[in-house]
Ligand SMILES: O=C(O)CCC(=O)C(=O)O
């Protein structure tokens with residue numbers, strides 16, 4: 001089968017829609033700050049038109065192209081390509097062609113250490129049923145060979161090749177097990193997140209719950225918080241054990257931040273918009289994945305309460321799973337229009353087929369997602385072919401993402417849209433001309449049962465990521481830093 005070049009990306013997930021809607025609504029409003037040209041409007045409209053196809057329909061199309069393939073594996077590839085059938089099918093085609101070619105160059109030490117051959121006791125992803133060709137990562141030296149996903153296990157490799165760092169055996173074993181037991185019990189009452197995509201209510205493929213620190217006044221602060229589309233009036237308090245662990249996470253994450261700044265950032269200085277303050281976790285999202293099929297799709301974390309250049313500490317307990325990261329390649333419209341889309345290196349293909357990196361997350365490991373992560377990368381927890389049962393958790397994995405919700409980003413401080421609700425903060429990851437810009441936008445359209453308004457406002461911050469409300473023309477607010 002000839003590899004048909006992908007034309008337009010089709011997106012499945014809310015995370016991408018938010019960006020499209022923000023641009024479209026901003027254009028309608030002729031917002032003074034908006035600088036998107038007519039070709040961008042056209043592109044947004046075209047993309048929106050394509051979005052309306054259901055996932056089932058997309059999967060059916062993919063199945064008709066690859067009738068001998070496993071349906072679940074095809075779905076996984078489809079999800080990895082954000083719902084774009086053309087990109088998924090081109091990637092599978094190219095992967096199959098690649099597999100037919102003989103290997104001509106020896107693997108690098110990292111590749112040798114991380115071949116896609118499953119290692120006993122280590123989860124393999126459905127995605128590895130196919131050989132997906134990565135394209136340019138925008139880095140001088142590609143990390144993966146064509147057709148390979150880079151599998152990383154050692155802290156050195158993770159720090160060198162991703163926007164994360166990892167600490168294995170983070171807690172004393174008895175404490176890790178006690179926290180696991182406590183959260184497994186709690187997780188019995190967790191629910192899937194629900195959110196709205198056009199007329200359809202969609203739900204996450206795993207369960208989760210938000211916890212906040214009572215000691216840091218978060219119960220009072222949290223009354224207006226929104227998380228993943230639903231109002232969290234049933235938010236839980238961090239337990240004494242979660243608080244104890246939180247303090248350890250705090251120390252470790254602050255150490256890792258300083259090490260990262262020294263070793264990775266230009267001039268050994270924090271990034272623009274990154275907070276210079278100590279990282280103080282005051283909220284935690286606990287995720288529970290039961291069995292190999294439960295997963296979390298490609299996304300960047302919501303920045304609304306974290307502010308720009310956020311850092312997150314993510315503790316894994318129970319069954320080991322894979323955590324995938326991939327860099328978001330901004331699409332350049334001009335380049336795209338000039339290129340012949342039937343050629344295998346069209347810009348769509350470049351942005352659609354970037355390499356993925358898989359980080360192995362064993363029980364009792366702390367992954368730090370650094371300040372460059374949310375704006376420039378996406379991450380996911382893919383479905384697994386096999387998992388090794390954990391002596392305490394069985395087939396379940398618990399993940400605690402500790403977060404620092406900044407006071408200046410509390411709902412009462414951030415702009416409200418015409419629905420009367422606090423807006424959400426997003427960063428443009430795709431459009432080249434607006435790449436890296438932040439925006440406030442209406443969130444209601446993505447909450448089940450609610451229709452959104454067209455509110456849109458570019459966001460401005462000082463170098464430390466504090467909102468410049470007056471410059472945004474919104475309204476002055478009392479200065480506050482960390483929560
Ligand atoms: O389960 C994990 O390791 C990742 C969780 C995550 O990305 C999230 O909660 O946003």
Ligand SMILES: [Fe+2]
Pocket residue numbers: 299300301379
């Ligand atoms: Fe996340």
